[in-house]
Amino acid sequence: MKNRVISVDIFRGLTIVLMILVNTPGTWSHVYAPLLHAHWHGYTPTDLVFPFFLFIVGTSIAFAYQHKTASGATYRKIIVRSLKLVGLGLFLGAFTITFPFIKDFADIRFPGVLQRIGVVFFFAALLFMNFNWKSLIGICVAFLVGYWLLMAYVPVEGVASTFDRAPNNLANYLDVKIFGTHNYKPDYDPEGLLSTLPSIATSLLGIFTGLILTSKRERKEMVLMGMGAAMLVLGYLWDMVFPINKALWSSSFVLVTAGWANMFLALIYYLSDVRGIAFGGIFKKVGANAITIYFLSSFTGKVMGRIPVGDTSLHGWLFQKVYVHDFMSMELSSLLYGLTVVSFYVLLAHVLYKKKIFIKV
Known part of the structure; x- marks a missing residue:
């Protein structure tokens, strides 16, 4: 886009970050209510993400x-x-x-x-x-x-x-x-x-x-x-x-x-x-490769959820071994896992942006 409007880039990247966060909890059995979709009628903050x-x-x-x-x-x-x-x-x-x-x-x-x-x-x-x-x-x-x-x-x-x-x-x-x-x-x-x-x-x-x-x-x-x-x-x-x-x-x-x-x-x-307040730069970088980042997160999540490790999956094993502790609630553990996943893809977006790699779908 010529004469770019910075806010549009920030908004796009922020939306992708939220899409990844709500799609990758440590366990679906323990998720804070705002990070879940409404059961049917009504809406939660999560229900805003895709329409955004x-x-x-x-x-x-x-x-x-x-x-x-x-x-x-x-x-x-x-x-x-x-x-x-x-x-x-x-x-x-x-x-x-x-x-x-x-x-x-x-x-x-x-x-x-x-x-x-x-x-x-x-x-x-x-x-x-x-x-x-x-x-x-x-x-x-x-x-x-x-x-x-x-x-x-x-x-x-x-x-x-x-x-x-x-x-x-x-x-x-x-x-x-x-x-x-x-x-x-x-x-x-x-x-x-x-x-x-x-x-x-x-x-x-x-x-x-x-x-x-x-x-x-x-x-x-x-x-x-x-x-x-x-x-x-x-x-x-x-x-x-x-x-x-x-x-x-x-x-x-x-x-x-x-x-x-x-x-x-x-x-x-x-x-x-x-x-002209400089903020949201990292979201702008995610937005520059929005579909690529979303696709990779979805694909990797599917793979990790299907690779068997013992009686669980690679995803489940990592969550249990690294994030589940007696001193924190399962909801917090689940959220921290999701934030780690988000951090990884934000870092990936930063590297792609720095190297001027923009994958257009």
């Missing part, structure tokens, strides 16, 4: 494609990048450490985090290249309202649809029907098919923020703060009829998480870009 990343994907699209022409070359780059992201996600879902290093077909998960990033990037970038901001607002509203109407009023095999985790939840029903055994859980997938529509809206809201940051407006941080507050209010009002829910990526969830994203980004923007 999709939001910043949209913001980055506004920077990267604002002055590009809608040409075949540009479309090819968008398609190739999207396919790379989807391919990496499918690889993570299919990989196993035993020969031939691919799970049985029935056990491979088709949806996933990287797959959703790839699909959302593809559609958000294409929409941005072909519509002005006023049209994009209309498309975003159509996605959010349309998703709500589908989830609330389309019956499932003659039974009224529900927002609960049940067979007559339309999003869950479609995932089971279409993906079968290839879901995260037998009855649903948090990165499922129908919920991709509102996740694209998350990225579109990030695009609007990017357009503000690239404009000549005064007091941009105040504009973003006001937008964020308005989205929070609208999201909580919508929660009364369409509950805030990450697994469903509900329309209220989109607004609430985008509201928080705007407010946090406004604060970072004010401190780093307006006041």
Whole structure:
């Protein structure tokens, strides 16, 4: 991006750091509540992390494609990048450490985090290249309202649809029907098919923020703060009829998480870009290789969780031998393990940045 906005780089890197932290506790049996996803309806700080990343994907699209022409070359780059992201996600879902290093077909998960990033990037970038901001607002509203109407009023095999985790939840029903055994859980997938529509809206809201940051407006941080507050209010009002829910990526969830994203980004923007306070440099370095760092952390975590050591795995053995002690709680031990993992990847990002190695996916 030309004329980089430092806060966007910091926000992206911070989000990746948090993604790694919440994905790699020492043990899932002992995790502090804020570092877990909400059981179903509602949200925790952890539930903000993934939508923050999709939001910043949209913001980055506004920077990267604002002055590009809608040409075949540009479309090819968008398609190739999207396919790379989807391919990496499918690889993570299919990989196993035993020969031939691919799970049985029935056990491979088709949806996933990287797959959703790839699909959302593809559609958000294409929409941005072909519509002005006023049209994009209309498309975003159509996605959010349309998703709500589908989830609330389309019956499932003659039974009224529900927002609960049940067979007559339309999003869950479609995932089971279409993906079968290839879901995260037998009855649903948090990165499922129908919920991709509102996740694209998350990225579109990030695009609007990017357009503000690239404009000549005064007091941009105040504009973003006001937008964020308005989205929070609208999201909580919508929660009364369409509950805030990450697994469903509900329309209220989109607004609430985008509201928080705007407010946090406004604060970072004010401190780093307006006041010129030097902070968050390490997060900027992580953000420079965001997808690479995330992929490596996910891949390594899978490998360590599957290498057997005695009656546990390499991951479990390291956790028990190094982090579990009588003088601290298991939750603290689990957190310290996660922080160690984060520290390793932050160090790796620092080395890559110093050597000017930027792996673009």
